[in-house]
Amino acid sequence: MCREIFDSYVANLKTEQQFNKDTGKWELKNPWAVKKDAQFFEDCYAVIKQSGLPFDGKHITLTQRGVTFDYVAYKNKMLQVYPDSEIDVELVYSGDSFAFEKENGHVTYKHVFNNPFQHKEQDIIGGYCIIKNKRGEFITLLSTEEMEKARRVAKTQSIWKAWLPEMYKKTVIKKAVKFHFDDIYTVMEDEDNKDYDLEKIDEPADKPELPEALKNAILEAPDYNALKAIYRREYNNLSSASLKADFVQLSTMRKQELANASL
Helix, strand or coil, X not given: CXXXXXXHHHHHHHHCEEEECCCCEEEECCHHXXXXXXXXXXXXXXXXXXXXXXXXXXCEEEECCEEEECHHHHHHHHHHHCCCCEEEEEEEECCCEEEXXXXXXXXXXXXXXXXXXXCCHHHEEEEEEEEEECCEEEEEEEEHHHHHHHHHHECCHHHHHHCHHHHHHHHHHHHHHHHHCHHHCHHHHHHHHHHXXXXXXXXXXXXXXXXXXXXXXXXXXXXXXXXXXXXXXHHHHCCCHHHHHHHHHHHHHHHHHHHHHCC
């Protein structure tokens, strides 16, 4: 059944269309999938089998770089190996009250949500992952600044922009299992790392970043001409070589996305 679901998912990737408001035409949603040969998809299926998780096309999906797992897939892997596990992955927002203790190996914590139905992405101040099973009780905490390190080196900027809270949660649980359960996540970790430029992972936290408005303008550029106009207008105004490098990298990513969409 897993193979049937996978084959149906791949067929849909190759044929699914979306309406382009700029051109007034329907076009392929995933043009990269059409260019991949049969071996690429066989290799992806082999990775999924090695992970031990059933393919669902929702929490385990494909990109042009290979297989990607969301934070729920990471939770499912833990429950598969340690069914007794208690797992809590959550984000903390400005105004929330959060406290934890670890005494004699036992983790206790309290998270009080402040106005949970008014939460906004810009109000996220951190995240945590708590895992309890027969191997022990563990808590991992990451500030927004630490989670942004992963975002900065990601090759999937459009996904981060569209699904920021989910990607933050994935970053937290990945950090937790890397430290405490790396032996059961080797396949998933190796595959997921294809989506990150690991050579830049240790860049200092105070490295200057592109203004959010400029990032959004690049990621939302509707076509190559608009992207080119942003380049001409903004590039020479950037104050450092690192900012210019980030600008070029993000612009190149968007240019490739637009090129793929036009095929």
